[in-house]
Amino acid sequence: MARIGTIAQVCKSKNAGPFHFTIDVVFEDPALFNLVKATGVLDAPLFARLYKVGIEQVQFTIYDAALAFKATVPRKIPAGDFGDTDVYGAQQHAPLLDVDIPINTLP
Amino acid sequence: MTEVRLLSTTAILGYGFPEESLARGMARRPHLIGADAGSVDPGPFYLGSGKGFTSPRAVKRDLQLMLRASCEQGVPVVISTAGGAGGRPHLEATAAIAREIAAEDKLGFKMALIGSEQDKELLARRAEAGQTRPLAGLAPLTRQTIEASTRIVGLMGPEPYQAALDAGAQVVIAGRSTDPAPWAAAVLRGGLGSAEAWYAGKMLECGAEPALPKKEDCLFVTVGHGYVECEPTNPIRRCTPLSVANFALHENSSPIRHIEPGGILDTSECRFDAVSDRAVRISGMRWEPSERLTIKLEGVELAGYRSITICATRDPVLIASIGPYLAKVREVVADKSAAFGISPDAFRLIIRSYGLNGVMGDLEPLANTPAHELCFVVEAICETQEQAAAVIGMARLTMLHSDFEGRLCKEGNMAIPFSPSDIDVGPMYRFNVFHTVEASSPTELFPITYETV
Numbered sequence: 001m002a003r004i005g006t007i008a009q010v011c012k013s014k015n016a017g018p019f020h021f022t023i024d025v026v027f028e029d030p031a032l033f034n035l036v037k038a039t040g041v042l043d044a045p046l047f048a049r050l051y052k053v054g055i056e057q058v059q060f061t062i063y064d065a066a067l068a069f070k071a072t073v074p075r076k077i078p079a080g081d082f083g084d085t086d087v088y089g090a091q092q093h094a095p096l097l098d099v100d101i102p103i104n105t106l107p
Numbered sequence: 108m109t110e111v112r113l114l115s116t117t118a119i120l121g122y123g124f125p126e127e128s129l130a131r132g133m134a135r136r137p138h139l140i141g142a143d144a145g146s147v148d149p150g151p152f153y154l155g156s157g158k159g160f161t162s163p164r165a166v167k168r169d170l171q172l173m174l175r176a177s178c179e180q181g182v183p184v185v186i187s188t189a190g191g192a193g194g195r196p197h198l199e200a201t202a203a204i205a206r207e208i209a210a211e212d213k214l215g216f217k218m219a220l221i222g223s224e225q226d227k228e229l230l231a232r233r234a235e236a237g238q239t240r241p242l243a244g245l246a247p248l249t250r251q252t253i254e255a256s257t258r259i260v261g262l263m264g265p266e267p268y269q270a271a272l273d274a275g276a277q278v279v280i281a282g283r284s285t286d287p288a289p290w291a292a293a294v295l296r297g298g299l300g301s302a303e304a305w306y307a308g309k310m311l312e313c314g315a316e317p318a319l320p321k322k323e324d325c326l327f328v329t330v331g332h333g334y335v336e337c338e339p340t341n342p343i344r345r346c347t348p349l350s351v352a353n354f355a356l357h358e359n360s361s362p363i364r365h366i367e368p369g370g371i372l373d374t375s376e377c378r379f380d381a382v383s384d385r386a387v388r389i390s391g392m393r394w395e396p397s398e399r400l401t402i403k404l405e406g407v408e409l410a411g412y413r414s415i416t417i418c419a420t421r422d423p424v425l426i427a428s429i430g431p432y433l434a435k436v437r438e439v440v441a442d443k444s445a446a447f448g449i450s451p452d453a454f455r456l457i458i459r460s461y462g463l464n465g466v467m468g469d470l471e472p473l474a475n476t477p478a479h480e481l482c483f484v485v486e487a488i489c490e491t492q493e494q495a496a497a498v499i500g501m502a503r504l505t506m507l508h509s510d511f512e513g514r515l516c517k518e519g520n521m522a523i524p525f526s527p528s529d530i531d532v533g534p535m536y537r538f539n540v541f542h543t544v545e546a547s548s549p550t551e552l553f554p555i556t557y558e559t560v
Contacts, residue, residue: 010353015148016360018538019243024356028349052470063362065377066352072360074244076469080150081537082410082488083457085468087150095472 002106005097007032010068015089018079022072023047023093031107033067041101047071050095111297111330112137113290114340115311117323120144120169120186121161124314128325131340133176135327138183139272139293140173143286143312144201145188148358151407155257155536157196163204170201171208174278178214183272185279185289193283194258195224201280209560216278219271222554223260223282225404227253230544238545242403248542252408259406259540264368265304266549268292276557283405285367286312294330302394305372307335309365310354310389317354318344338386346387348379368403368549370396399545402552406540411455412492413532414499418506418521419482424513425520426481432511433458439505444498449489454498457486483521492531499529 004011010026025042027033036042044060051058051073059072077084086092114137117124121144132140145153149160159166170186177184190197202220209215231250233239239248246252253259260283269292271279281289287308294304307330310317315324318339329336337346355362355374363375373393380388425432436458441451462478464471485506487498507521514520546552 014358016358017243017541018147018151019245019541020360022356022358022360026353026356050470050472059360061361061363063352063356065379066349066356066362068353068356068362070356070362078538079148080152080535082455083468085459085466088148091466092470094467095470098472 001100002103003097004099004101007036007101007106011093011096013089013092015079016072020072020074021051021089021092022070023096024068024070025096026066026068028067029107030067035103035107036101037062039101039103041099042069044071046099047073052076109298109331111294111299113293113307113311113328113330114140115290115314115326115328116140116142116173117169117314117325118143118316119146119161121165122323123165123169124324125341126172128341129172129176132325132327133180136180137327138297139185139290140177140182141185141187141289142169142173142314143187145191145193145197145283147405149191151536151538154192154194154260154405155407155409156534157194157258159191159197159200161191163200166201167204167208170204171212174205174208174214175212177277178216181277183277183279185268185281187281187284187286187289189280189282193223193260193281195222198222198280198282205278205280206560214560216560217276218278218280218558218560219274219276220556220558221263221267221271221279221281223263223284223552225259225261225552227256227259230259230404233544240401240543242541242543245541248540252539253406255408256406256540257409257536259404261544261552262368262403262405263553264288264549265292265295267553267555269296270550271555272296274557278560282553287367297330299330299332300394301370301396302372302392303330303333303335305365305367305394306374306389306392309372310335310337310351313357315339315341315344316357317351318346319350320344334388334390335392336382336386336388345385348381348387351387351389352379369400370394400549401543402546404540404542404544405538407536408539410535410537411488411490412495413486413488413535414492414495414529415484415486415532416499416503416523416529417482417484417525418503418523418528419480420521421480422516422520423479424515425511426478428511429460429463429481432509433460436502436505436509439509440498440502443501443505447497449494449498453489454494455488456498456502457488459484459486488535492533496529496531503528
């Protein structure tokens with residue numbers, strides 16, 4: 001097993017407009033990216049579970065050209081609204097870091 | 108061969124860039140230089156208050172260097188989403204800085220100001236005529252929502268910029284714009300296609316952000332038939348196929364379909380080829396024009412006035428029972444506030460607990476991890492600042508001095524880092540308009556005025 005936090009080159013979140021977070025997981029090595037992609041662990045249901053939204057609310061894209069996985073989910077609280085904790089949405093990535101990918105040998 | 112050369116100086120006007128990077132870019136004879144000055148990312152306050160999120164001093168520093176370079180070579184300069192949010196006060200504040208620089212440096216130019224703040228009556232009539240649509244799951248737009256708004260801006264595309272540049276403006280300062288708009292305008296004026304134009308704009312909207320290592324700096328883009336070429340002007344930075352492809356992930360919901368006024372930029376078939384170890388050529392972008400022209404709107408309403416206090420505990424007994432403690436604090440604050448005439452439905456008391464779940468709130472998966480200290484940012488929001496200050500004063504007192512089971516720290520439960528302990532933050536705004544409106548032309552909602560500076 002390998003944690004995203006130890007194998008990804010980038011794991012980040014940001015607003016995509018005031019009503020959505022977008023979360024990106026990017027790899028440096030194409031071989032590793034393809035291994036992770038083949039496991040199917042990073043998918044819409046995973047993001048739905050971590051960000052407590054319906055699967056149909058997750059816009060999930062695998063972007064091969066950038067060796068990246070991208071998920072966009074609705075915010076529970078719009079940016080800057082009552083009770084918002086993260087106006088820029090820049091610190092909502094942490095739950096991804098602990099996701100385990102079932103690969104044993106790194107390329 | 109048609110080629111359009113563009114120089115973006117920084118991520119946001121006022122974030123800074125090395126002077127030398129601008130000089131290197133100018134040496135390559137750009138057709139247009141510019142910088143985006145705003146974003147919706149810092150939240151609703153700036154649109155509501157009319158204030159910028161970069162200081163006038165920082166904006167002047169960047170703009171002065173750009174105006175000098177522009178006048179020296181006779182190259183137009185564009186500032187988009189002026190003043191952070193692109194409303195009327197933002198536009199006027201940026202124009203005032205440009206005039207001040209011109210007077211100081213004895214520069215003269217024709218300046219265009221493109222407005223984006225929307226007339227509420229016109230929008231209300233379009234909403235009533237069914238010509239608006241909600242985005243992001245909001246309710247349909249009503250006259251009532253529009254009238255409750257403090258300020259509403261529309262996001263312009265390239266056409267108002269094209270009009271201003273066609274009219275001979277050397278300096279264009281514009282209100283809220285889709286980030287690629289000014290750059291796309293220059294490419295379209297050069298006779299190239301929409302796909303290249305919008306892609307070039309996407310690359311230029313954030314200065315050297317598509318380059319590595321990341322820091323605010325200048326990006327040079329060359330556009331020709333079917334391709335866009337990116338290169339940072341600072342020799343310590345480089346664009347790689349991966350760094351450029353990665354930039355497509357920035358602040359949008361999809362890296363392959365970008366919805367813009369007038370169409371969709373499809374980047375799913377893009378190729379990224381290194382032309383040197385510092386420059387990348389992108390090709391294969393496509394543009395799908397949409398049938399109906401719509402303009403995106405952003406608006407905010409006043410939500411109240413905010414006061415806050417910051418306090419922290421190092422007491423293990425209190426930390427172990429923090430949930431019930433905060434519940435009790437809420438009760439006491441409600442009772443005592445009611446006693447001085449502020450009923451529980453007239454204020455919101457929000458307590459963010461750092462060390463527990465202050466960053467992620469209900470989404471925090473590790474909320475039961477014990478911490479040795481906790482920090483609280485306590486916030487009161489009321490209809491007036493005076494009320495908010497009264498409630499937060501009572502909340503601070505209650506956080507500090509309430510009793511709890513097993514309490515040893517009987518002189519006070521909180522470390523308070525500042526005197527004064529309570530801070531009046533001022534008005535709080537919230538987004539209430541995030542809709543599209545139909546427009547009869549891409550320039551209709553964006554009036555241009557010209558002046559000779």
